[in-house]
Each structure stands twice: as structure tokens, then as C-alpha cells.
Amino acid sequence: MDIGILINEGPYTHQASDSAYLFARAAIEKGHKVSRVFFYHDGVNNSTRLTEPPQDDRNIVNRWAKLGQENNIDLVVCVAAALRRGIQDENLAPGFRISGLGQLIEAGIQAERMVTFGD
Amino acid sequence: MLHIVNKSPLDRCSLDTCIATAQPGGALLLIEDGVYAATRGNAAAGKLTQAMGHLKIFALKADLEARGMADRVLEGVNLVDYGGFVDLVTEHATCQSWL
Amino acid sequence: MSEGQIKKFMYVNRKAPHGTVYALESLEVVLIAAAFDQDVSLAFMDDGVYQLKKGFNTKGLEVKNFQPTYRALDDYDVNKLYVEKEALEARGLTEDDMVVPVEVLSRTEIGKLMETQDVVLSF
Numbered sequence: 001m002d003i004g005i006l007i008n009e010g011p012y013t014h015q016a017s018d019s020a021y022l023f024a025r026a027a028i029e030k031g032h033k034v035s036r037v038f039f040y041h042d043g044v045n046n047s048t049r050l051t052e053p054p055q056d057d058r059n060i061v062n063r064w065a066k067l068g069q070e071n072n073i074d075l076v077v078c079v080a081a082a083l084r085r086g087i088q089d090e091n092l093a094p095g096f097r098i099s100g101l102g103q104l105i106e107a108g109i110q111a112e113r114m115v116t117f118g119d
Numbered sequence: 120m121l122h123i124v125n126k127s128p129l130d131r132c133s134l135d136t137c138i139a140t141a142q143p144g145g146a147l148l149l150i151e152d153g154v155y156a157a158t159r160g161n162a163a164a165g166k167l168t169q170a171m172g173h174l175k176i177f178a179l180k181a182d183l184e185a186r187g188m189a190d191r192v193l194e195g196v197n198l199v200d201y202g203g204f205v206d207l208v209t210e211h212a213t214c215q216s217w218l
Numbered sequence: 219m220s221e222g223q224i225k226k227f228m229y230v231n232r233k234a235p236h237g238t239v240y241a242l243e244s245l246e247v248v249l250i251a252a253a254f255d256q257d258v259s260l261a262f263m264d265d266g267v268y269q270l271k272k273g274f275n276t277k278g279l280e281v282k283n284f285q286p287t288y289r290a291l292d293d294y295d296v297n298k299l300y301v302e303k304e305a306l307e308a309r310g311l312t313e314d315d316m317v318v319p320v321e322v323l324s325r326t327e328i329g330k331l332m333e334t335q336d337v338v339l340s341f
Contacts, residue, residue, distance in 0.1 A: 001209050003205075003208065003209075006339065008218070008240075008341060015125075015151045015152075016125075016151075019125075019150060019151060022181070022201045023201055023204055023205065025201070026200070026201035026202045026204065026205045027205045027208075029202070030202055030205055030206075032205065032209065040243065040247075040341075041239060041240065041243055041341070080246065081243065100250070101246060101247055101250040102250055102253070102254070104247065104250075104339075105227075105247075105250060105251045105254045105256070106254075108225065108227060108256075108336075108337040108339065109223075109225055109254065109256065109337075113208050113209065113213075113214065114214075114337050114338075114339065115123075115208055115214055115216070116216040116218065116339060116340055117216065118216065118218040118340075118341070119218055120332065120333055120338075132264060133232075136232070136263060136264055136325065139304070139325040139326070139329075140263070140325045140326070140328055140329035140332065141329055142326075142329045142330060142332075142333050145333075212336075213332075213333075213335055213336065213337065213338055214338065215230065215332060215338040215340060216340050217232070217340070218232070218233075218340050218341065
């Protein structure tokens with residue numbers, strides 16, 4: 001089944017991005033397709049390559065990038081929300097792309113399920 | 120449909136509104152801080168038990184374990200892992216996250 | 219699904235305005251969604267009903283007043299706005315306090331509508 005995901009919160013402060021990641025990984029392991037993850041509100045902060053957690057902590061940005069690249073997930077960061085929060089192409093982690101809110105609606109239209117993670 | 124609640128019932132009204140809104144035959148999955156509602160002795164436990172009359176209740180095991188609450192899960196609550204979470208999403212036509 | 223098929227989208231708003239950005243940014247989603255010719259409805263529940271309380275004056279906060287945008291929704295053919303009856307009552311509000319025409323429904327009625335949707339997005 002084709003599943004789309006919406007993430008509304010940034011990494012490390014709120015559990016949303018962790019929950020979404022573990023959900024996405026489980027969906028892929030079960031043979032489903034996660035076609036797109038859309039990052040909105042503070043969720044855009046999941047996409048900056050300037051993120052540098054301590055060695056013993058998970059790297060939320062890198063693991064999204066890795067999961068995305070290995071499974072052909074379209075990781076889309078909302079442009080308006082991103083620019084408001086200082087996320088630009090220059091500091092975007094590999095595997096992510098910045099685009100418009102239309103990509104969220106399109107995911108809702110094309111995916112068979114949409115799951116939202118947030119606060 | 121599937122309803123997902125991620126807030127402690129003692130912090131926000133998400134669980135109350137969800138239970139009052141959800142139609143009979145639906146499923147309710149508790150994740151993140153929402154899992155506290157599924158534990159014995161919690162002030163919301165009675166409400167949740169009552170909701171079992173019209174909703175099937177699930178809680179994410181990893182969230183209960185992380186919070187040290189896995190040994191006091193309310194009777195009638197079904198525990199799922201992330202794979203089970205995925206199954207709930209695919210088995211129901213729509214889902215609503217009560218953020 | 220095939221091209222051109224129309225899905226039913228419901229946007230559920232349950233957060234108060236100004237304290238967090240959700241009200242404003244979900245309004246932006248709805249405006250974009252309107253361009254996709256989908257079947258759009260908005261549900262305002264819990265503190266979300268405060269988003270429609272008429273008379274915003276944001277001068278003192280030095281932020282943009284986004285309330286006029288709700289009045290523009292009708293121009294985009296977004297006119298299914300449902301407001302939770304119990305939420306209004308719990309907050310001392312009535313339908314007359316709403317900045318745009320709305321349909322006041324009980325939680326159960328909103329729950330039934332929710333069941334008929336293809337996509338439910340909440341902010």
C-alpha cells in the first residue's frame with residue numbers, strides 16, 4: 001500500500017519525528033511503499049545538514065536521509081515554512097528537497113493513506 | 120476509521136474529544152504520551168474502559184516500555200509494535216491524529 | 219487513483235490562534251488545497267473554535283492578522299466549515315461570535331462526517 005506521511009514538529013524536542021521514522025521503517029519492512037514524507041511547521045527542521053547531535057545520540061536528519069535514499073522516498077520540505085525558519089538549499093541535507101505545499105495535497109491525493117505526526 | 124492520540128489525558132483534552140467524536144466500530148491507538156491513558160490507576164482509565172464498548176483500543180508497546188509503564192497496562196488494551204501500527208493504518212480507510 | 223478523481227479532504231483545527239503557528243499555517247494549506255479542485259471541508263474543534271472568534275486585532279502583537287483570510291475562503295469555493303457545538307459551549311461562545319458563516323455540529327455529527335473522508339489532516 002502507498003502511504004504518505006506528514007511531520008509537523010522538529011527533531012529532538014518532540015517525539016513526532018522519531019515516531020514517524022519508526023513507523024515509516026516498519027511500513028517498508030512490511031512491503032509497503034512510503035512515497036512521500038512532507039515536513040511542515042517546525043518539521044522543516046528535520047532537514048538541515050547542520051544538525052550535529054552528540055556521538056551517542058541518534059542522528060535524526062541522517063537517518064531520514066538514508067531511509068529516503070535507500071527506499072526512494074520523496075522527502076519534501078515546505079518552502080514557506082523552511083524559509084521562515086532559516087532552512088535553504090544551502091543547508092539542506094542530501095535526500096531532501098524544498099518545494100511547495102501543493103506537494104502535501106498531491107501526496108494526499110496519490111497515497112492510499114496519509115498519517116500525521118505532530119504535537 | 121483509526122484514531123491516534125499522542126497526548127497524556129491529564130495534560131490535554133485530546134482523548135476526551137477523540138472518544139466523544141469517534142464512531143462505533145472504530146479503533147483508537149495510543150502513542151507517545153497518549154499511552155499513559157492505558158495504564159491502571161490513571162484517572163482516565165475508567166473513561167478508556169468505557170470507550171472499549173464502542174472502540175477497539177490499542178497502545179504502542181515501545182512507548183509504554185520507554186516510560187516504565189508496560190507492567191501496568193489496563194485490561195482490554197491491545198499492545199502493538201510499529202508493525203502493528205502500520206497494520207492498523209492499512210486496515211482502516213482513514214486515520215485522524217488528535218494532535 | 220486515476221487522474222482527475224476527487225478526494226474528500228477534511229482539515230481538523232483544534233488549536234488556539236497566536237499561541238502557536240498552527241492556525242496560520244493550516245490556513246495556508248487550505249488555500250493551496252483549493253487550487254487542486256478537491257472536496258474540502260474544515261472542522262474546528264476544541265480550542266480551534268477560537269480561530270474563528272471575530273474581532274482579531276493583532277497590532278499589539280506586531281504580527282499579521284490572518285483572520286480576513288477566513289472570509290476569503292468562500293472565494294476559493296471552500297465553504298464547508300464545521301464548528302463543534304460542545305467546544306463553543308465550553309468557551310462561552312455562540313455562532314454569532316464566528317467571523318464567517320459556519321455550520322454548528324455536535325461532536326458525534328463531526329465524527330460521522332470524518333468517517334466519510336478520504337484524507338483527514340490535522341494541525
